[in-house]
Amino acid sequence: MGRLWNSFKIAFAMYSKIPMPRADWEKENMRYMMCFFPLIGIVIGAVTVLWSLAADWLGAGGLLRTVGYVLIPVMVTGGIHLDGLLDTADALSSYQTRERKLEILKDSHAGAFAVITACCYFMAALGIWSEFTLEQVRILAGGFVLSRSFSGLAVAAFPGAKSSGTVAMFADAAQKRIVEVSMYFLMVLSAGYMCFMNVKLGSAAVLGAWLTFVYYHWMSKKQFGGITGDLAGFFLQLCELVMAAAVYLAGKI
Numbered sequence: 001m002g003r004l005w006n007s008f009k010i011a012f013a014m015y016s017k018i019p020m021p022r023a024d025w026e027k028e029n030m031r032y033m034m035c036f037f038p039l040i041g042i043v044i045g046a047v048t049v050l051w052s053l054a055a056d057w058l059g060a061g062g063l064l065r066t067v068g069y070v071l072i073p074v075m076v077t078g079g080i081h082l083d084g085l086l087d088t089a090d091a092l093s094s095y096q097t098r099e100r101k102l103e104i105l106k107d108s109h110a111g112a113f114a115v116i117t118a119c120c121y122f123m124a125a126l127g128i129w130s131e132f133t134l135e136q137v138r139i140l141a142g143g144f145v146l147s148r149s150f151s152g153l154a155v156a157a158f159p160g161a162k163s164s165g166t167v168a169m170f171a172d173a174a175q176k177r178i179v180e181v182s183m184y185f186l187m188v189l190s191a192g193y194m195c196f197m198n199v200k201l202g203s204a205a206v207l208g209a210w211l212t213f214v215y216y217h218w219m220s221k222k223q224f225g226g227i228t229g230d231l232a233g234f235f236l237q238l239c240e241l242v243m244a245a246a247v248y249l250a251g252k253i
Contacts, residue, residue, distance in 0.1 A: 003032065004032055006023045006024070007030065007033045007035065007036055008039075009021055009022075009023040010023050010030055010033045011033045011034070011036035011039070012040060014033070015037055015040055015077060015081075016040045016076055016077055017075070017076060017077065017078040018040075018043065018076070031175055032175065032178065032179070032182075034152040034155055034156065034179045035178065035179055037148050037151070037152045038145045038146075038148035040077070040148060041143075041145035041146070041147065041148045041149075041190075044072060044073050044076050044077075044141075045140075045141030045143075046141070047076065048137060048140075048141050048144075051072060052069075052134055052137050052138075055068065056134075062130055063130070066129045066130040069129040069132075069137070070122060070125045070129055073144065073240070080233065081232075081236045081237050082121075082233065083230070083233060084232060084233015084234050084236075084237070085117065085118075085121065085234045085237040085238070086114035087104070087105050087114065087233075088105065088230050088231055088233070088234035089116075089117035090104050090111040090114045091104040091224075091230075092223060093111075098223065098225055101223060102224060102228070105228055105230045105231075121237065124245075125241060128241075128245055128248050129244060131251075132244075132248070135197065135198065135201075136198075136201060136247055138197055139197045139198055139201050139205065140194075140243060140244060140247060142190045142191075142194040142197070142202075142205075143194065143209065143239075143240060143243040144240065145186060146186075146187060146191055146194070146206065146209050146243070147235075147236050147239040147240050147243070148236065149184075149186040149187040149190060150187065150209060150210075150212075150213045150235070150239060151239075152179060152182075152183045153179075153187070154216065154217070154232065154235065155227070156176045156179040156180045157176075158217060158220065158221075158227045159221070191206045200250055200253075201247050201250050201251060203250075204246040204247055204249065204250035205244075205247050205250075207246065208239075208245065208246030209239050212238055212239040212243075213235070213239070216234075216238075216239075
């Protein structure tokens, strides 16, 4: 139980801004860390739904309500996944060799394409989320768990682009079979919740997440030779945007 508790603390300390008791970042304590990663999505989903209810109670306008939806994941996570999206945008837009792209991922400076991607991403998210009803928001609350379950599965199952780095460290420390089973369980649970809320809209979101996962696997192997921590952040942000777009489009059909 001690190792599980430490793995839980490390997952939340690494991937969220939620205060956690101190834990030693040792290999044994990180063995099951990815099993708890999707639970951060439960926090984000719950806060998103609570904000929707609070916005109704406060009589908040549509813009303020939507800004809350878009910023809640950033505030809970500290923007760690958004950083991966922007670094990956710079690397992909460089059209350099695989080795050079991996170097760009490690560069702490934001390039022009990172800035452009950030602006486009937030504009797209703001536009899509502004169209949602409370029912659609509740459906997508489950998507924050689903996206992290897919991401955790990739860490256990996909090849790494480097022998060092965050993803390589966690993949090496993880009991991969246990992590995979945990991710599949949480994927079924979150997808089932979304479809239970609304079969058509939930199914559209799940399909969007799965297609993004397939693209992630293909792109990471082709462009980088495997996944990295930045690519994992890229996938998670893209997956959540695609799920939102899928729910919006399905709602119009």
